[in-house]
Amino acid sequence: MIKIGLVGLPKSGKTTIFNAVTGSEADTSDYYSGATKPNLAIVEVADERIDYLAGIYNPHKKIFATIEYMDFVGIHHDEIRKEIFSGELLSIIRMVNALGLVIRGYDIPGSPAQPEQDIDTLETEFLFSDLAICEKKVDTLSKQYSKGGKNPDTEKELHLFQKCYDCLSENKMLKTIEFSAYEEKILRGFQFLTLKPMFIILNVDEDNFGKNQELKDKLSEKYKIVEIAGKFEMELQQLDEDEAKEFMEEYNILESAVNKLTRISYDTLGLISFFTIGSDEVRAWTLRKGATALDAAAEVHTDLAHGFIRAERFTYDDFKECGSEKALKSSGKFHLEGKEYKVQDGDIICIRHN
Numbered sequence: 001m002i003k004i005g006l007v008g009l010p011k012s013g014k015t016t017i018f019n020a021v022t023g024s025e026a027d028t029s030d031y032y033s034g035a036t037k038p039n040l041a042i043v044e045v046a047d048e049r050i051d052y053l054a055g056i057y058n059p060h061k062k063i064f065a066t067i068e069y070m071d072f073v074g075i076h077h078d079e080i081r082k083e084i085f086s087g088e089l090l091s092i093i094r095m096v097n098a099l100g101l102v103i104r105g106y107d108i109p110g111s112p113a114q115p116e117q118d119i120d121t122l123e124t125e126f127l128f129s130d131l132a133i134c135e136k137k138v139d140t141l142s143k144q145y146s147k148g149g150k151n152p153d154t155e156k157e158l159h160l161f162q163k164c165y166d167c168l169s170e171n172k173m174l175k176t177i178e179f180s181a182y183e184e185k186i187l188r189g190f191q192f193l194t195l196k197p198m199f200i201i202l203n204v205d206e207d208n209f210g211k212n213q214e215l216k217d218k219l220s221e222k223y224k225i226v227e228i229a230g231k232f233e234m235e236l237q238q239l240d241e242d243e244a245k246e247f248m249e250e251y252n253i254l255e256s257a258v259n260k261l262t263r264i265s266y267d268t269l270g271l272i273s274f275f276t277i278g279s280d281e282v283r284a285w286t287l288r289k290g291a292t293a294l295d296a297a298a299e300v301h302t303d304l305a306h307g308f309i310r311a312e313r314f315t316y317d318d319f320k321e322c323g324s325e326k327a328l329k330s331s332g333k334f335h336l337e338g339k340e341y342k343v344q345d346g347d348i349i350c351i352r353h354n
């Protein structure tokens with residue numbers, strides 16, 4: 001499952017947004033309990049295509065794709081320390097697939113909102129953290145190398161980590177470099193933060209919602225960005241759906257925080273959904289853009305990938321237009337695909353296997 005980490009400076013509203021999106025009631029810093037474990041919640045990705053398909057197939061279960069969100073319970077806001085993330089925290093943050101940078105867009109006593117500066121601070125933290133790893137690596141590798149371990153692999157690795165070190169020293173994220181497939185493979189195990197996809201969650205008061213276009217335009221040169229009225233939407237969790245909707249409309253908030261967040265997560269990671277259908281279940285699955293029919297099979301079950309023969313496939317749009325599988329077949333919109341077929345968003349797939 002895709003994991004997204006919510007990171008940000010203390011009091012930027014990470015936990016508030018986590019609660020708004022997941023319906024949880026984790027402690028915000030108003031109610032700090034001293035817990036240090038991250039808050040975890042699995043969120044369904046709303047998709048009206050699943051609702052439509054379930055309407056046709058009447059399955060026992062309809063299952064939406066899911067994303068896991070993690071809210072890192074950082075440092076108590078009274079605590080004074082130099083670094084924002086501890087080493088332990090950073091090692092958990094490294095496990096996520098993408099980072100949602102929660103940026104405070106509201107004033108707190110003694111500290112007016114300074115979104116651009118806060119983004120800078122976070123970026124610098126990530127750069128330093130990766131830099132420290134590269135520095136250590138360069139150090140060990142050059143010792144090995146000078147001790148006579150002059151094998152070509154050591155040399156290549158040394159060159160690679162030196163290149164990374166130089167990049168980070170110039171204040172540039174590692175994702176600005178192009179790596180060879182060989183290099184990517186070596187780097188994968190290190191889970192560098194500045195290689196991770198990132199997006200921005202601008203957390204604002206409801207009165208300010210929708211009034212930050214200039215800032216958003218500026219930030220969007222570098223990041224995808226969503227604006228969320230975190231506290232307001234967290235409080236709306238207490239109301240029933242219709243009431244909440246009414247309040248949201250009053251402030252011109254036309255889409256819920258959870259939908260905005262799942263959408264930007266999909267966009268940032270380049271994710272697509274494919275569907276499986278049947279009388280037992282209608283289900284959405286998540287893949288990365290460019291994934292193959294074999295990847296889709298593996299996502300559903302490793303057995304399907306091992307015994308893969310062909311993928312039967314049609315598109316959701318064609319199905320909706322034709323009205324039935326039979327009509328699809330007679331109009332030539334039912335396809336058989338091999339392992340290498342690149343799955344498209346909205347494909348409805350059935351894997352033939354032995």
Ligand SMILES: Nc1nc2c(ncn2[C@@H]2O[C@H](COP(=O)(O)OP(=O)(O)O)[C@@H](O)[C@H]2O)c(=O)[nH]1
Binds near residue numbers: 009013017205231
């Ligand atoms: N005014 C305002 N306060 C907020 C908003 N979101 C969070 N807060 C408050 O900011 C404080 C820190 O929130 P919290 O979610 O615990 O921040 P975290 O440290 O990043 O997890 C709490 O007192 C929240 O009630 C917001 O959108 N507007």
Ligand SMILES: [Mg+2]
Binds near residue numbers: 028029
């Ligand atoms: Mg928190």
